[in-house]
Amino acid sequence: MLLLALDTATPAVTVALHDGARVVAESTTVDARRHTELLIPAVLDALAEAGADRRDVTEIAVGVGPGPFTGLRVGLAAATTWGAALDLPVRGVCSLDVIAYEVVRSGSAGAQPFAVATDARRREVYWATYDAAGQRTDGPHVGPPLTPDEHVGTMLAALPAAGAGARLYPAAFAQVVEPEYPSAAVLATAVAASAVEIVEPQPLYLRRPDVTVTTGRKSVLGSASTGSASTGSAQSGRRQR
Amino acid sequence: MSVADDPLILGIETSCDETGVGLVRGTTLLANAVASSVDEHARFGGVVPEVASRAHLQAITPTLRRALDEAGVRLTDVDAVAVTAGPGLAGALMVGVSAAKALAVAIDKPLYGVNHLVGHVAAEQLENGRLTEPVVALLVSGGHTEILEVTDIATAAELLGQTLDDAAGEAFDKVARLLDLPYPGGPHIQRAAATGDPTAIRFPRGLTSQRDMERHRYNFSFSGLKTAVARWVESAQRDGAPVPVDDVAAAFQESVADVLTRKAVLACQERGITTMVLAGGVAANARIRDLTRERCAAAGIALRQPRLSLCTDNGAMIAALGAAVVERGLPPSSIDFGADSSLPVTEVLVR
Ligand SMILES: Nc1ncnc2c1ncn2[C@@H]1O[C@H](COP(=O)(O)OP(=O)(O)O)[C@@H](O)[C@H]1O
Ligand SMILES: [Mg+2]
Numbered sequence: 001m002l003l004l005a006l007d008t009a010t011p012a013v014t015v016a017l018h019d020g021a022r023v024v025a026e027s028t029t030v031d032a033r034r035h036t037e038l039l040i041p042a043v044l045d046a047l048a049e050a051g052a053d054r055r056d057v058t059e060i061a062v063g064v065g066p067g068p069f070t071g072l073r074v075g076l077a078a079a080t081t082w083g084a085a086l087d088l089p090v091r092g093v094c095s096l097d098v099i100a101y102e103v104v105r106s107g108s109a110g111a112q113p114f115a116v117a118t119d120a121r122r123r124e125v126y127w128a129t130y131d132a133a134g135q136r137t138d139g140p141h142v143g144p145p146l147t148p149d150e151h152v153g154t155m156l157a158a159l160p161a162a163g164a165g166a167r168l169y170p171a172a173f174a175q176v177v178e179p180e181y182p183s184a185a186v187l188a189t190a191v192a193a194s195a196v197e198i199v200e201p202q203p204l205y206l207r208r209p210d211v212t213v214t215t216g217r218k219s220v221l222g223s224a225s226t227g228s229a230s231t232g233s234a235q236s237g238r239r240q241r
Numbered sequence: 242m243s244v245a246d247d248p249l250i251l252g253i254e255t256s257c258d259e260t261g262v263g264l265v266r267g268t269t270l271l272a273n274a275v276a277s278s279v280d281e282h283a284r285f286g287g288v289v290p291e292v293a294s295r296a297h298l299q300a301i302t303p304t305l306r307r308a309l310d311e312a313g314v315r316l317t318d319v320d321a322v323a324v325t326a327g328p329g330l331a332g333a334l335m336v337g338v339s340a341a342k343a344l345a346v347a348i349d350k351p352l353y354g355v356n357h358l359v360g361h362v363a364a365e366q367l368e369n370g371r372l373t374e375p376v377v378a379l380l381v382s383g384g385h386t387e388i389l390e391v392t393d394i395a396t397a398a399e400l401l402g403q404t405l406d407d408a409a410g411e412a413f414d415k416v417a418r419l420l421d422l423p424y425p426g427g428p429h430i431q432r433a434a435a436t437g438d439p440t441a442i443r444f445p446r447g448l449t450s451q452r453d454m455e456r457h458r459y460n461f462s463f464s465g466l467k468t469a470v471a472r473w474v475e476s477a478q479r480d481g482a483p484v485p486v487d488d489v490a491a492a493f494q495e496s497v498a499d500v501l502t503r504k505a506v507l508a509c510q511e512r513g514i515t516t517m518v519l520a521g522g523v524a525a526n527a528r529i530r531d532l533t534r535e536r537c538a539a540a541g542i543a544l545r546q547p548r549l550s551l552c553t554d555n556g557a558m559i560a561a562l563g564a565a566v567v568e569r570g571l572p573p574s575s576i577d578f579g580a581d582s583s584l585p586v587t588e589v590l591v592r
Binding site: 034035054069073075076085205213 | 282286341
C-alpha cells in the first residue's frame with residue numbers, strides 16, 4: 001500500500017507518503033498564500049524522495065478543516081479529483097484531530113485533557129477539546145478566543161492548547177503546547193493505524209459564506225492600453241482567503 | 242478530418258459561476274459538461290465569490306465524470322489537461338487549478354494553464370472549424386466586456402479595449418433590477434424589449450463622444466447608462482406615470498447593442514481585420530446578435546459565433562484552446578503555476 005496524505009487547512013502545506021509500515025516521505029511548507037502553487041509540486045517531490053511512482057498511490061487521506069476556505073479547498077479539490085480519476089479511496093480527517101493525535105503521541109500536553117485552536121482569522125479561532133486519550137470532547141467550533149461565553153472561555157483558558165490559534169491569543173490560552181500546525185506525516189500515521197475518525201472528504205467550513213457580491217468584473221489590467229479599470233472583483237475574490 | 246489522430250484534450254473551467262469540463266479533439270467537440278451555481282446567486286443579484294467557490298468544489302468530480310460519459314472516453318485516453326489559470330475570481334480559479342494539477346499528475350499527462358478570455362475565442366473553432374487569424378473578438382458576459390485582437394489563437398492575443406466600469410451583462414442585470422425583473426436580467430430585458438420601442442427614449446452611448454473616442458476608442462462604460470435609466474425611471478415614478486418597462490428595456494438594449502457593435506466593427510476596420518468572433522453570455526441577446534450581423538455584413542466582415550452553450554463559460558472552450566496549444570507543440574506549464582485573477586490576455590499560456 002502507499003497512502004498519500006495532505007492537509008491545506010492552515011498556512012502549512014503538508015504532504016506525506018506512508019507505505020503501511022512507516023512514513024517514507026514528508027514535507028511541510030508554511031506559506032498562507034501559495035497553497036495552489038506548492039501542493040502538487042510537494043507531492044511530486046515526496047514521490048521522488050520515496051522512490052515511488054505516482055501510479056503506486058493506493059489511497060488518499062486529506063484534512064477536511066476547519067480552516068480558511070480558499071486554502072482548505074486546494075487540498076480537497078486535489079484529493080477528491082485524484083481519487084476520482086484513479087478510483088482510489090479518499091479518507092477525510094478533521095484537521096484539528098490531526099493536531100490532537102500528535103499532542104497525545106508526543107505527550108506535549110502531559111497526559112491530560114487539552115484544546116486545539118487554529119487561526120480562523122477575523123479575530124476568531126477554530127477549536128475543539130480532547131480528553132487525555134485524544135478523543136474529541138467538544139467541537140469543532142469557530143468563535144472568538146476571548147469568548148463572551150464565560151463557560152467556554154474559562155474552560156479553554158484552563159487547558160493546555162496546541163495549534164497556531166493558541167499562539168495568536170496568549171491571553172485566552174494559558175499554556176501553549178506543540179504542535180503549531182497539522183502534519184501530513186501524523187495524518188498518514190493516524191489513518192494507517194486506524195486511530196482517527198474518518199469522515200467524508202467534504203470541507204468543514206463552520207461559517208456561512210460572506211455575501212459580498214462581486215462586481216463580476218475580472219480586471220485584465222496590465223495587459224494593454226487601459227489603466228483605470230478597478231481591480232474590485234479580483235480583490236474581493238482574494239479577500240475570501 | 243482525421244479526428245481520431247488528434248490528441249484528446251480535457252479542459253477545466255472554474256473562473257466564475259460555472260464549473261465546466263469539456264473534451265475536444267482538434268476542433269471537434271466531444272463533450273461539454275457544465276454545472277452552474279447561478280441559482281444560488283439569484284437572491285443576491287450578482288455572483289457571490291465564496292458561494293461560487295463552494296459550488297465548484299462540490300461539482301468538480303461529478304462534472305468530470307459526466308464529461309467522460311458524454312464523450313464515451315476513459316481518462317486513460319486523455320492526452321493532455323488544460324485549465325483556466327485566469328482571469329477570474331481567485332478562490333474559484335484555485336479549485337479548478339488544484340483539481341487539474343492533481344488530475345494531470347494522477348494520469349501522468351501534461352498540464353496547460355490557459356487564458357479564459359482567449360478560451361472564449363477558441364470555442365468558436367468547435368463550431369465552424371479552424372479560425373483564420375487575425376480576428377477581432379467581442380467578448381460580452383456578466384463579467385467581461387472586451388475587444389481582443391487575436392493574431393494566433395495559441396500564442397498571440399492583445400487587449401484593444403474593455404469596460405471601465407460595469408460589464409455589459411452586469412448592466413443588463415442592474416437595469417433589470419431597476420425594472421423589478423428577476424436575476425439574471427438579460428433574458429428578461431430582452432423579452433420586455435420585444436414589445437417596446439427602442440426609439441421611445443434616447444439613452445446615452447457611453448464613451449462615444451469625440452473626446453472619448455480619442456482617449457477610449459475601444460473602451461466601454463455602462464455605469465452612466467445605468468444611472469440614466471435609473472434617473473428616467475425615478476422621474477417617471479415621481480410624475481406618477483406608469484413606467485413603460487418595455488420601452489425602457491428596448492431603449493437600454495439598443496444603447497448597449499449600438500455601442501458594442503459600433504466599436505467592435507470600428508476595431509476591425511481600423512486594424513484591417515475581416516473576421517469577428519462574438520462570444521460570452523450576452524451574445525445570447527437577439528438584438529446584439531442581429532445588429533452585429535447587420536453591421537459586419539455592411540462592413541464586409543465575416544461574423545463567426547458559436548452556439549450559446551459554447552458562448553457562456555464552459556470547459557470545452559478551455560479544451561479547444563489547449564488543443565491549439567498542443568498542436569503548436571508548446572511546452573506545458575510548469576507544475577507550480579498558480580491561479581492569476583488578473584492574468585493579462587497577452588498571456589495565452591502560463592509558464
Ligand atoms: N438574452 C440576453 N440578453 C442580454 N444579456 C443576457 C441574455 N442572456 C444572458 N445575458 C446575460 O449574460 C450574463 C451571463 O453570461 P455568462 O457568460 O454566464 O457570464 P459570467 O459567467 O461572466 O457572469 C448575465 O449577466 C446575463 O444577464
Ligand atoms: Mg456565468
